[in-house]
Amino acid sequence: MLKYFKATLLLLVLCTTYKLKAQTCNYPYLGTKTLYSVQVYKNTVPPARYQPIFINHVGRHGARHLTKEVNTSFAYKLLMHADSAGALTAEGQKLKDMVMALDKVEHGKVKSISGGGREELQGIGQRMFNNYPKVFAGSPRLNVAITKEIRTKQSADAFLNGLKAGFLDSAKISEYTDDTDLRFYDASPTYTAFEDGGNWQTVMHQLEQKLKIADVDTKIINRWIKPAFTETLKPAEIEKLVSDIFGFATIVPSLRVEIAKADMKPGSVNFISLFNCDEIEALSKIDVADDYLKKGPGTNKNGIQVRIAVPLLVNFINTTDQFIKNGDINAELRFAHAETISPFATLLGIDKASLLATDINQLSQSWRSDQVISLSSNIQWVFYRKKGSSNLLVKILLNEREVHINGLATKLFPYYQWQALRAFYLSKLNNLNVKLTDNMADYLKEVK
Structure with a gap:
């Protein structure tokens, strides 16, 4: 009995210690x-007799796989080289095994959304219908815009x-590719120069x-690779190795379904366990600041x-004007990045x-990428009209939450x-010398 009590006590101590460690490293x-999450959320009741009639929407693709094969990454090649030279530490061998396991999970799936991503998008679609069923009454007509990337098509599907699960009749869907309004960052030479x-x-x-x-990166790599080999690496190579591995760590939560299908335990690709709390915070701050x-x-x-987001704002205004004029489209749905x-979101002035x-x-006191542009993040303009009135109200949602627009007051x-x-x-737009009739492809080529 005493032996059992001591074993139980030891287990409790270990569990408590682990819990405390997890809390301090949270x-x-x-x-x-960041995976898309929906908190318990209730729509504010609109003014009397106003009903939702139209939705203008843009969303990011869902949780995804890597955008490049693991075995083409700098980290993979360097670790294989270090291993062949006998330069990996015990921790480095553990890292290499994780990289090999991730390569197995990801092979042939890059650039696509994951099973978790499909679940995210289906849920958003279902909630859109459940929150605004009147918008989709009868046989709704939907415009669906995607980009050239397959993950936006998969996200739209x-x-x-999720959206159509509530429909009583079939929808009339017009799908098209719109890289000008949705991948505007690729079409502006000035922005490309800015990035560089x-x-x-x-x-x-x-x-x-x-x-x-730089010291953080060096400390990390010294746990993985023996000093004689590390001394042959340039600072940029050290930074790239750490960046790649931290990138692997951040993609793993999106791969829950695929990891299970590969019959692997989560620990097989637990890259984040290779970093301590201070390192995680420092590397994350760099990533968030970059965004x-x-x-x-x-x-x-x-x-x-x-x-560079001006084309999308022009498109939102023009498609809304078109709805007001013709009323033939129930929702404009766009899937992008x-x-x-x-x-x-910044251009709109979302608080x-x-x-x-x-x-x-x-930075986290003012702006957080996990709250603004998580996986499946989205912006919705939901329009309301009172029967017999031409007056329109609109509310703007960021990630399905009602938001304020900085610089514009409302009593409602x-x-x-x-x-x-x-x-x-x-x-x-006028302050930027832009008109609703301007050619947006030309705008992106010329904007300074």
């Missing part, structure tokens, strides 16, 4: 690879499966110095990283997405007068 490190060497680099360098990120500076408000919320959602940070090291929050919101955005 930093939100996934950033843009999963979303529609914009003024964001100074801020990033300051953060790297503050976090001593904030290149895709969000950055150092200037009117900078090129935001202005994180690089689409974040600058668009959670457009604040400038006063201290990049305290979360509902805004459409004409007031439209005028607000037209003023923004």
Whole structure:
């Protein structure tokens, strides 16, 4: 009995110790690879007799696989080389085994959404129907826009499966590819130059110095690779190895379904266990700052990283105007990328997405990529009309949550007068010398 009591006591101590460790290391490190979550949420009741009539929507693709095969990564090649040279430590051997296991899970699946991603999108589609069934009454007509990437097509299909589950009649769906309005970041030479060497680099360098990120990378790699081999690596190679492995760590939560199908235990690809809490926080801060500076408000919320989203705003306004004029489309549904959602959210002035940070090291107080551009993140404009009236109200949702628009007041929050919101955005466009009739492909080529 005493022996049993001691064993039980030891187990309790170990469990308590593990729990405390997990609590102290509970930093939100996934950033843009955070799985989509829906908290208990209730729509604010609209003014009397107003009913939802139209939805304008854009969403990011769901949880996904890697975008490149594991065995083509810098980390894979370097670890194989180090292993053949007998330069891996015991921890490095463990890392190599994880990389090989991830390669098995991911082979042939890259660029696609995962099983978890399909579940995310189906859920969003189901909730859209459940929250606004009147929008989809009868035989609804839907415009569905995707990009050239297969994961947006897969995301649209999963979303529609969830949405159509509530339909009584079949829907009339028009699907098309729209890279101008949804992949605007690829079409602007000025933005490409900004990514390669914009003024964001100074801020990033300051953060790297503050976090001593070079020392963090070196400390990490010394646990994986023996000193004699490490000394042959350039600083950029050390940084790339750590970045690749941290990237593997952040993709694993998206692969729950696939890991189970491969008959693997989660520990087989538990890359995050190879980092300590301080390292996780430092590496995550670098990732989030990179997104904030290149895709969000950055150092200037009117900078090129935001202005490139103008085509999508023009498209939202024009498609809404078309609905008001013709009323023949029930919903405009678009499926794109994180690089689409974040600058668009900033351009719109959404409160959670457009604040400038006063201290990049305290960025989470102003902007968090896991809350703005998680996997399956989305922005919805939901329009309401009172029977017999031409007056339209609209509310804007970020990730299915009602949000404020900075710079525009309303007495009916979360509902805004459409004409007031439209005028607000037209003023923004006018300040950028943009008209609703402009050719957006030309705009992207010329914008500075």
